Amino acid sequence: MEAKLEFIPDEIYGERLLISIRADKRELSSNIRAARAILHSFPDVFIIINTHTIELGRKNPEYTINSRLGDRKGIMSEKGITAGFKSAKKQGCKIVVIDLDEHICQVRPFELSRYISRRKTDFTSGMMEACYVVFHGEAVVVNAKEQTRREIESIINELKP
Numbered sequence: 001m002e003a004k005l006e007f008i009p010d011e012i013y014g015e016r017l018l019i020s021i022r023a024d025k026r027e028l029s030s031n032i033r034a035a036r037a038i039l040h041s042f043p044d045v046f047i048i049i050n051t052h053t054i055e056l057g058r059k060n061p062e063y064t065i066n067s068r069l070g071d072r073k074g075i076m077s078e079k080g081i082t083a084g085f086k087s088a089k090k091q092g093c094k095i096v097v098i099d100l101d102e103h104i105c106q107v108r109p110f111e112l113s114r115y116i117s118r119r120k121t122d123f124t125s126g127m128m129e130a131c132y133v134v135f136h137g138e139a140v141v142v143n144a145k146e147q148t149r150r151e152i153e154s155i156i157n158e159l160k161p
Helices: 028-041 080-090 109-117 120-124 149-157
Strands: 007-010 014-020 047-049 063-065 068-073 095-099 130-135 138-142
Touching: 007 028, 014 028, 028 047, 028 063, 028 068, 028 095, 028 130, 028 138, 063 095, 068 080, 080 095, 080 109, 109 130, 109 149, 138 149
Parallel strands: 014 047, 068 095, 095 130
Antiparallel strands: 007 014, 047 063, 063 068, 130 138
C-alpha cells in the first residue's frame, strides 16, 4: 500500500511552495496567492501551507516560512495590524503576513509603517522575527527591531504601482 502524499508542490513554484492536502479549503486560494507573492519577491524563501487543525478557540498558523510559523492576516484597514500581530503571537507565530490584497485597494505607506513600528516590542522581545507585506503580487519584508518607522515606510513604498 502506497503512502498518501501529505503535501503537493505548487504548479508555479514547485517545491518552494508545498501545500498540505488537508489545508483550510476556505482560505486556500488567498493563502496560495499571498505565498506566491512572497516567493516571487524573495527567491531564497520556502513556504509550506500547513495542515488545517481545529482546536477549541485557537486557529492554527497557515504557513511555515523558512521553518518558522507564520500567519496571513487579511486586514480591513491599517488599524487591523495591531489585532493581526496579537492574534499571530497567540498562535505561536514568528512571522506575520499582512495581506493588503484581501480587502485594501491602495497602499498607504505612512499609515502602515506607523502601525507596524508600534509593534517594535514584539520584535525586540523576539516574539516576532519578520513582517511580510503583500500587495498586487509583490511583497516586502520589514522588522521594527532593525528599522525605524521612516525606513519601514520607505520599504513599503516599493509596493506602490
